[in-house]
Amino acid sequence: MTERGFSADRSLRAFAQALKIASSLEAVGGALVGLSGRFRMPHLFVTDVTKVVRAPLSAAIYSARSLADLRQFLRGRPLATHPVFRRSWFGEDPFALSEIRDELNLSDGEFWELMPPWARGNEALSVNMRMDERSHLNFSFAGIGADTSGDVRSFLHLATRMACERLTELEREEGTAARLTPREEAVLQLLAAGKADEDIAKALGISARTARFHVANAKAKLGVATRMQAVLTLLRKDRL
């Protein structure tokens, strides 16, 4: 339940800003926790659901608490039949842990047995995100006395989607950057510093023709039309 002093405007703007400058899974997770913490969910566990059956150890990809703990928990558990993951395969609506307990009519003891020791007593909100047919991530936000009301579900569902889009973007940028050779990168750095082709050639001990050759290749690899764009792409990646 959002209280009077709460501002979705301020919270979402802060989240969007954190996401914009996030350059790693850790930072993206941190941005999400910054938002979910406002609703008494300081923990976040991200699981790659496509891997829980065959490769449970690499299924745990992020934990605001401890990734080792999460892996330890996933080891040797029949995850394919675990109610949280089973529910994750159906529908897109976020759901709360307590709903599963109620649906399965489990006692507290039986229920907590399914959870990691450190999650006992927590309420959690589970958000599932499929960016394409092959991907499926489960984001579980947890905390004691977590607020899982309708509005909070909306905020975290949207925020999770935005986070996943940011992650996809980062992967793509990483892929692009990896393909540039050190020489190409060096040429672009000098270009960014305002050097002319001749200066670049002198600085790197190559001919101006070769410098232009590197710029042309870098442009092609980055998929941009002008030198300006090539430099901007590189700078944007560096700032991340």
Added chain:
Amino acid sequence: MLRLQFNTFLEEAHEAIGLQQLGHAFAGVAAHFGYEHCVVLDTAKFDQGMGASIVFTGKSRTELATFADRNAFREHPMTHHARRTNAPFFVEQVRQHEAIARDDWSNSIPPEIRSGDTLVLPVHRDGDLVLICGCNGNAPDTSPLARAALHTAAHVVYDRIEALGARSTALVPLTSREAECMRWMSLGKNDGEIARIVGISTRTVRFHLRNAKEKLGAATRVEAIAILADGARNAG
């Protein structure tokens, strides 16, 4: 990408200096999901009649207000449902839940939302319903994600209304010249007449009126006058 779309919305909502502009920012993100018409209602003002509670509508204010007053919107099952839940819902769900016949239901809701899907986004603070955003489209995106995004946007709209300080547009800072030109225009004077009365050129009159229109976030002069009139009424 939804992220960029929503960031744009946050920026636009933040920069809006009037309710009309704010409404347009919301309508922009709704359009992204295929919802063509939007309405924003301040439920705290239901007591003062529907006209007072309409923060934004993409269509005619007067028609909606008249219709809603005649049909006691305050007590409509849809409004009751919005008071009970702080999750988004579709109007059709309420009809089915209340087991109301299709024809009776149709007559009780505004003509604009009788066809297609209408999503209702209740905004609660401290457990009280404070704002309702509604959007209607012919074949909109009805997925949980679309609902979540628009519900979040509705919350942001509420916060911006609060931040604008005014629950009326009376606080939009028009300069005295802009206000003067608007006043004469509302009395039916044309640009040339206003120019003579105020003692400035016709071009300058148009300049002031255009600025006033922009400040109020109105698309036309008529809309600008309507917003001012509404603001004055609400403030009074």
